[in-house]
Amino acid sequence: MKKIKFLDTIQNMNILAIETSCDDTCVAVIKASGKKKPRFKILSNIISSQVEIHKKYGGVYPFLAKREHQKNLPIILKKALKKIKIDLIAVTIGPGLEPCLWVGVNSAKDLAKKLNIPIVPVNHIEGHILANFVGKIQNSKFKIQNFPAICLVVSGGHTQLILMKDIGKYKILGETRDDAAGECFDKVARILGLGYPGGLIVAKMATKIKKEQVPRKREQKSKIKIKLPRPMFNQKNYDFSFSGLKTAVLYTYQKSKIKNQKYKQQVCKEVQQAIIDVLLKKTIRAAKDYRVKTIILGGGVSANQELRKQFKVQNAKCKIPVLIPLKNLCTDNAVMTGIAGYFNLNKKTKNWKKIKADANIRI
Ligand code: KG4
Ligand code: ZN
Numbered sequence: 001m002k003k004i005k006f007l008d009t010i011q012n013m014n015i016l017a018i019e020t021s022c023d024d025t026c027v028a029v030i031k032a033s034g035k036k037k038p039r040f041k042i043l044s045n046i047i048s049s050q051v052e053i054h055k056k057y058g059g060v061y062p063f064l065a066k067r068e069h070q071k072n073l074p075i076i077l078k079k080a081l082k083k084i085k086i087d088l089i090a091v092t093i094g095p096g097l098e099p100c101l102w103v104g105v106n107s108a109k110d111l112a113k114k115l116n117i118p119i120v121p122v123n124h125i126e127g128h129i130l131a132n133f134v135g136k137i138q139n140s141k142f143k144i145q146n147f148p149a150i151c152l153v154v155s156g157g158h159t160q161l162i163l164m165k166d167i168g169k170y171k172i173l174g175e176t177r178d179d180a181a182g183e184c185f186d187k188v189a190r191i192l193g194l195g196y197p198g199g200l201i202v203a204k205m206a207t208k209i210k211k212e213q214v215p216r217k218r219e220q221k222s223k224i225k226i227k228l229p230r231p232m233f234n235q236k237n238y239d240f241s242f243s244g245l246k247t248a249v250l251y252t253y254q255k256s257k258i259k260n261q262k263y264k265q266q267v268c269k270e271v272q273q274a275i276i277d278v279l280l281k282k283t284i285r286a287a288k289d290y291r292v293k294t295i296i297l298g299g300g301v302s303a304n305q306e307l308r309k310q311f312k313v314q315n316a317k318c319k320i321p322v323l324i325p326l327k328n329l330c331t332d333n334a335v336m337t338g339i340a341g342y343f344n345l346n347k348k349t350k351n352w353k354k355i356k357a358d359a360n361i362r363i
Contacts, residue, residue, distance in 0.1 A: 013087040014043070016080065016111070017338030018073070020104035021096025021124045022156065023050040023060045025072040027080045028334035030134075032342040040134040040342070044080045045328075045335050048072040051197060058190045066099035073107055086115060088348060090341025093121040094361035095157070101357035109352045118348040119355050120341040125160065125363045126170070128153050128298035130343055131325040131336035146294045146321070150287045152279060155299035155332075156182035156197070159279075161238045161286050162363060164296065167343050170363045173286055174238025181275050182301045184242035188249050188271050192264045203304050205268035226252060226270045230277050238286050245274055276307050280314055287320050295322040303330035 012033045019026040025048040031041040050068045054060050091108035094101055112119045129151045151162040151170075159176040179187065182199055189198025194205065228248050231241045249271055256263060287295050297311065308324050315322040329335055349355070 013342075014085060015088045015090050015338040015341050016086045017090040017122075017334040017341060018077075018104045018108050019092045019124070019127070019332060019334040019337045020069045020073065020100050021092050021094070022100060022332060023054055023065045023068075024048070024332045025050070025069050025076060026332060026334035026337070027073070027076045028338050029080050029084055029086070030335060030338040030342075032338070038133065038342060040335075040339055042134065042335055043084065045333060046076045046080055047333055048076055055196050058196050059186070060097070062097040062099050065097060066103055069100055069103035073103060077107065077111070086117060088118055088120060088341065088345075090120045090122050090337050090344075091355070092124045092127065092337050093356065094124060094358040096124055096359060098357060098359035101359060105355055105357045109355055112350075112352055116350075118350050119352060120344050120348045121355055122337045122340045122344065123361060123363050124337075125153050125158060125162075126344075127336035127340040128155065128325075128330075129162070129164065129296055130167070130340045131298055131329040131333070132296055132323040133339055133343075134329065134335060135326045148290060148292045149294040149296050150283060150290060150292045151296040151298065152283045152302075153299045154181045154279060154297070154301035156180060156186065156199075158299065159240050159242070160363075161282060163286070163290055163292075172363065174240065174282070176240040176242060178241050178243035179246060181240070181242055181279065182299070184246050184271070184275060185301065187246045188268070191246070191250050191253055192267060194264065194268075199301060199304065202268045202272055203306065205265045206272045206306065209265045209269045226266050228252070228270050228274045230274050233278055233281060238282055240278060240282065242275070245271065272304070272306060275301075276304075276310055279307065280310060283311075284314060284318060288318070292320065295320050297322065297324045298330065300331040303327050 015030050015032055017028045028045045029043040031043055033039050050065060089108045089112050091104050093105055108119055147166050149164040151164050153160045157180055159180045161173045163171045163173050185202050186198035189201050194201045231244050302324055311322050
């Protein structure tokens with residue numbers, strides 16, 4: 001059994017975590033303790049969403065997002081810090097939108113200096129992965145030593161398959177060559193005029209189809225049939241591509257004479273399934289190729305109910321346990337930043353000048 005050495009002497013600390021990599025201003029305080037099986041208690045988890053502001057543009061505008069972070073962060077920090085003694089600050093330094101990241105990093109530095117406490121820099125992608133280590137898992141049989149694992153991180157900015165040899169030891173096996181899976185959901189929603197952010201809206205539209213009665217044989221013939229491509233499905237690598245799928249939706253929609261709600265629901269169901277098919281196939285293949293003990297999901301798209309269900313079904317078939325974060329910890333939040341901070345205590349520093357945002361940092 002491997003030991004996580006740097007955790008051996010650590011007991012009970014309050015971590016203030018700050019996450020401003022995209023359009024959500026997130027602050028959390030977690031109580032962390034333990035050695036081989038660390039335990040986390042969420043004391044606060046505050047997310048100030050900017051959805052309403054970016055909605056009208058159908059996407060995130062970095063400088064608008066930065067302005068909102070600057071406005072909202074001091075307010076939610078004040079809320080989170082009420083009557084709580086903080087021992088450490090964890091802050092996301094990247095990857096993400098540079099102007100946004102700096103708002104979090106600068107305020108973490110100001111606060112750390114004021115309180116004279118160390119900062120741990122956190123990688124956003126590692127945060128999404130380690131979001132799995134809070135909640136149900138704390139009472140489960142899963143051991144932190146169940147590695148190697150294959151991690152699928154699917155968000156609005158990233159789609160990566162990562163081999164995780166241990167906590168802190170990662171190798172990117174493949175990633176998207178163009179759009180991320182979440183980006184594809186968002187762009188499809190925009191094409192269909194459904195609003196922003198698209199993931200949840202497309203998912204909701206897709207479930208509406210399921211709830212309807214199965215048509216009788218005669219009706220089946222007149223039923224709209226939409227077939228979309230599964231990009232790179234059969235390619236023997238671990239890369240993805242979703243921009244062609246989005247374009248296929250655009251052409252299909254433009255060509256179609258019917259553009260009613262029912263038609264849009266069909267498109268949503270098919271595009272969601274196309275994305276799941278590719279993610280599932282490549283993840284399972286990587287898991288088998290590397291003979292891993294666990295599959296770990298993370299990122300906003302892993303909140304997708306159908307994806308969660310189909311991964312669990314697959315997991316039962318191939319008997320590789322799959323970890324998926326609690327739904328509210330899939331999309332951006334600062335709890336995951338705090339957890340990643342605890343696992344990276346060896347990087348903590350009071351040399352605050354050293355903490356810098358890095359928009360393109362790799363895991
Ligand atoms: O991880 P995240 O909050 O932010 C980034 O790091 O990018 O992921 C946001 C992405 C968005 O593209 C959003 O549409 C997608 O996650 N998303 C979903 C669902 N909830 C959020 N995609 C599919 N189904 C969902 N239920
Ligand atoms: Zn994210």
